[in-house]
Amino acid sequence: MNIGEAAKRSGVNSKMIRYYESIGLTETATRQESGYRDYSDNDVHALRFIRRARDLGFSVKQIGDLLALWRDRDRSSADVKAISLQHVRDLQDKRQAIEDMIATLSNLAQHCHGDGRPDCPIIANLADADVELREPQAESRPSKAPIAPLERGHLGRTSTRKA
C-alpha cells in the first residue's frame, strides 16, 4: 500500500513516516516500480506501535529501544520495564517542575488585583524576587509566608533537555 494509506491506518502522517525512516527508526521501506514506498500490514503495525509509544511520551530514542525489544522474541520483560519505569520517573520530574510553576504563579496571580491599577505583585516578583505579598483578598492565611522558592538553577523549562 502507498504511504498515504499506511498513514491513515497507523495514525502517523506521511511526513513523519518518512522522517522515522530517515532517522533509522523504521526499516527502509521497499519501493514499488513507480518509486512509491510500499507498506505491508506489518509495517503499519510497527507504525502504530510507534504512535502509541509517542502518545505515552517516549522519545524517539526510547522508542528505538522498545522496537528492538519488540522484535526480539527472547527479550526479557525486565528490559522493557526498566525503560518504562525510567520514563515514568522522567515524567514525574516534569510533572513536579510544572506543579511548582503552577503553585508559584497561581499564588502570585491570586495576590494581583487584576484591575486597572498598575500595582502588580507578579511583575514586582519577577523584577525582584524579594518582594513579599500583601495579604490575600479574604482568606485566613499567615500572610507573611515568603512565597515560593523560585531560586536559581533547576529545570524550569518543560522541554526535554540533554541528560
Add this chain to the structure above:
Amino acid sequence: MNIGEAAKRSGVNSKMIRYYESIGLTETATRQESGYRDYSDNDVHALRFIRRARDLGFSVKQIGDLLALWRDRDRSSADVKAISLQHVRDLQDKRQAIEDMIATLSNLAQHCHGDGRPDCPIIANLADADVELREPQAESRPSKAPIAPLERGHLGRTSTRKA
C-alpha cells in the same frame, strides 16, 4: 560591565544574553570602545527578570509582553494577570497530559513481571492497544478494567506546540 559579569550577576549566560538581544527581547546593548557589550545594573535587572520568567515557564514571546508591561508604569495589573493566568492554564493542560501518561504507563508497568521471561504487557499494549491486562500481583482490583484510554489524537507530547 562586560557580558561575562552581567551573566554572572543575572544568572543568564552570555550566549543567551546575546541571543535575547538578537531576537529583540532586550534592547541593543551599548558598546565599549573595544567593541565589547556594556551592561548597567539596570540591564542586569532586566536579565534577572527574564530568567525568573523563564524559570516560571513563560515563553520568550510571553516574556516580551511581560517586559513591556514591566516598563510601562501605567500598565493595568489586569493585563499582567491575564497573561499569567493563561500561562497557568497552559501549564495545567501539560500537567494533565503528563499525568495521563504516568497513569497509563504505571499501570502497564505494574502488570509486567519484570523478570527474564519475554512476556510483557507493556510491549503487548504498544503493539496492540486491545490487549487486556492480567490481574495484578496481589491487589484487590476488578482486574478487568480495559486499561487507560490511549486512543488517538490529543496532545501526547510534552513539547510546546504551535497553538
Add this chain to the structure above:
DNA sequence: ATGGTGCTTCCAACAATGGGAAGGTCAACG
C-alpha cells in the same frame, strides 16, 4: 612579546514536526 582569558561574529546542531516548492505517477473522465 607571549600566554591565557574573554570578547566578537557566524554557523551548526539538537527533537519532532509542519510547510512548501518542483517534479514524477496514477487513475479517472470526457
Add this chain to the structure above:
DNA sequence: CGTTGACCTTCCCATTGTTGGAAGCACCAT
C-alpha cells in the same frame, strides 16, 4: 488520447530555546 487532480517523490526551511565550536580581536599579566 489528453487533461485534470490526487498522490507520491526529494529537498529545503521554520519552529523553540539552548549549546557547541571556530576564527579572529581585546585585554591583562608576566
